[in-house]
Amino acid sequence: MPDARQPRVLALRCQACRSSLPAASNDVAFRCPQCGRAWEIEAGVLRERKSSYVAPPQAAKHPLLYLPYWSFDVSARVDPGVVRSDGELKARDRAAKFKRGYVSAYAIFRPTYVGEWGITYMRLQPDWEAVHGHGPESPGATISSRDAKEIVRHYILAEIDRAADIGGLDYTIEVSDPELWAIPCYDLGEMIRCPWTRAELPALALDDLSEIRRGRERLQA
Amino acid sequence: MNELQLLALTCPQCGAPGLIREGTRITDCERCGARLILTETFSPKYEAESNLSAAQAVTAARSWLSKRGHPAMLGRPELVLIPYHEVSGRRIGVFERKLPVRREVHRTAYSPQSGGTEVETKVVYDEKEDTKVMVADVQYLTPAARAPWELGMFDAPSARQMARLRTFDLVETQRRATVYAEEQSVSAMAEQRFADKGAAEMVAVSRRTLFFPFWSIPMQTEAGSYEVVVEGISGSVIAWRLPEVFRASSLSWALLAVPGALGLGQALRAALFDTSMIDPVIAFAIGAIACGAALYRSNKPDWIIREWPQPDTIARLERHA
Numbered sequence: 001m002p003d004a005r006q007p008r009v010l011a012l013r014c015q016a017c018r019s020s021l022p023a024a025s026n027d028v029a030f031r032c033p034q035c036g037r038a039w040e041i042e043a044g045v046l047r048e049r050k051s052s053y054v055a056p057p058q059a060a061k062h063p064l065l066y067l068p069y070w071s072f073d074v075s076a077r078v079d080p081g082v083v084r085s086d087g088e089l090k091a092r093d094r095a096a097k098f099k100r101g102y103v104s105a106y107a108i109f110r111p112t113y114v115g116e117w118g119i120t121y122m123r124l125q126p127d128w129e130a131v132h133g134h135g136p137e138s139p140g141a142t143i144s145s146r147d148a149k150e151i152v153r154h155y156i157l158a159e160i161d162r163a164a165d166i167g168g169l170d171y172t173i174e175v176s177d178p179e180l181w182a183i184p185c186y187d188l189g190e191m192i193r194c195p196w197t198r199a200e201l202p203a204l205a206l207d208d209l210s211e212i213r214r215g216r217e218r219l220q221a
Numbered sequence: 222m223n224e225l226q227l228l229a230l231t232c233p234q235c236g237a238p239g240l241i242r243e244g245t246r247i248t249d250c251e252r253c254g255a256r257l258i259l260t261e262t263f264s265p266k267y268e269a270e271s272n273l274s275a276a277q278a279v280t281a282a283r284s285w286l287s288k289r290g291h292p293a294m295l296g297r298p299e300l301v302l303i304p305y306h307e308v309s310g311r312r313i314g315v316f317e318r319k320l321p322v323r324r325e326v327h328r329t330a331y332s333p334q335s336g337g338t339e340v341e342t343k344v345v346y347d348e349k350e351d352t353k354v355m356v357a358d359v360q361y362l363t364p365a366a367r368a369p370w371e372l373g374m375f376d377a378p379s380a381r382q383m384a385r386l387r388t389f390d391l392v393e394t395q396r397r398a399t400v401y402a403e404e405q406s407v408s409a410m411a412e413q414r415f416a417d418k419g420a421a422e423m424v425a426v427s428r429r430t431l432f433f434p435f436w437s438i439p440m441q442t443e444a445g446s447y448e449v450v451v452e453g454i455s456g457s458v459i460a461w462r463l464p465e466v467f468r469a470s471s472l473s474w475a476l477l478a479v480p481g482a483l484g485l486g487q488a489l490r491a492a493l494f495d496t497s498m499i500d501p502v503i504a505f506a507i508g509a510i511a512c513g514a515a516l517y518r519s520n521k522p523d524w525i526i527r528e529w530p531q532p533d534t535i536a537r538l539e540r541h542a
Contacts, residue, residue, distance in 0.1 A: 008260045008261050009232070009233055009260070011232070041260050109382065112358050150422070207267075211388070
């Protein structure tokens with residue numbers, strides 16, 4: 001019988017293939033490097049999440065770094081009123097555009113200031129093919145899927161609100177179960193670059209980058 | 222002083238007892254080798270790596286002192302790590318608000334001067350209901366220990382932005398630095414900060430303790446031993462305590478002694494020979510005051526100790542982003 005004063009401890013092993021899960025200090029969800037399954041700590045136990053990774057652009061010129069994102073199937077619908085204003089029609093079209101939402105799940109310093117690529121990907125709705133199973137090693141997620149779900153819902157609301165005030169709109173937003181995605185970017189040393197948008201993040205803004213890089217080097221060795 | 226706290230745990234895989242350092246979340250079971258992780262709310266500790274070596278810190282201090290005209294012998298710098306609690310997260314919510322909308326009202330009125338009508342324009346502000354969706358970053362950085370110097374001039378948010386973080390290891394760190402212990406738990410600070418924020422909800426909350434590096438450099442001057450403190454991230458001087466030398470102070474007593482001697486001399490001359498250029502009472506008074514001032518000045522040191530920043534005079538810099 002464990003001591004009630006003792007901290008609750010979990011063995012970090014993939015429940016499917018039993019291999020050890022790589023983790024950094026703040027991680028709450030992990031991707032198995034062996035079988036590619038994702039596991040999240042929820043109520044003190046590991047629960048499986050859908051897991052995918054995105055193939056890098058074919059002409060990758062720089063070292064790749066895979067970063068974790070929570071990804072959701074989303075369905076947003078705005079019903080314009082009888083008297084349809086331009087704003088309402090714009091909001092309807094904008095809402096219909098969102099098929100998938102993303103929230104960056106790595107530890108980043110002031111994300112909306114230095115750049116939250118989750119919003120960018122949500123606006124772009126890139127035509128990525130999500131690959132399942134064994135793939136690249138990716139760091140764990142530092143944000144829980146529950147929090148990410150709330151954030152993605154507010155991202156969509158904010159996007160609709162940019163077209164028309166949501167106070168007067170009749171809208172519905174559905175967000176599916178979470179999936180942990182590993183999305184590649186270029187590691188340029190001082191900066192991290194998105195291969196698709198060419199947006200850059202200062203490497204210092206990623207808190208656990210040194211641990212992530214160490215993990216990658218270990219794997220390559 | 223910081224003490225190493227160890228927490229007892231039991232491996233869920235093999236049942237072996239184990240220990241984990243406070244501030245560490247992941248460890249390996251010594252018996253079965255399983256990687257173990259604490260599942261509960263956790264506040265990891267990080268060290269912000271110093272961008273300056275000891276030699277660079279001394280160079281920064283020397284350059285600062287020479288600009289201020291303070292020659293001093295600088296001693297061996299000491300690395301001091303001061304803990305700061307960082308609580309960050311995202312504030313999300315949907316708010317109702319009222320926006321002012323400017324509207325011009327035109328009115329046609331008869332003008333007796335022109336005999337015709339004129340259009341009068343008046344600006345009216347109406348209130349419009351609006352809903353705002355908020356997704357904002359929140360970050361608080363607060364000192365978690367009392368430093369030996371005032372930390373008011375240390376811009377922690379900027380240093381945080383420039384700092385490279387690494388996992389904090391108390392045992393390793395104490396070999397090369399003086400580490401101050403936290404005086405308040407980061408969870409208590411988070412509760413205090415995030416209490417009563419209205420309709421906003423805090424998500425993705427992260428609590429951590431960051432140890433910022435400072436170089437404390439002792440200086441030997443004519444007036445004694447003092448110190449200058451250089452911040453380890455940007456290399457700027459954030460606090461100092463040193464004597465300020467009075468300019469030409471060593472001659473000031475002599476300058477006062479001259480009128481003193483002349484005044485007393487005139488008074489003595491009047492008393493002995495009954496001849497004086499000025500009123501002997503005035504001469505005596507001037508001489509006595511000037512001699513007294515010269516004696517007082519010659520017994521005082523040629524410097525005063527100045528401290529910067531003065532304790533509790535500068536509001537703490539906290540970032541609420």
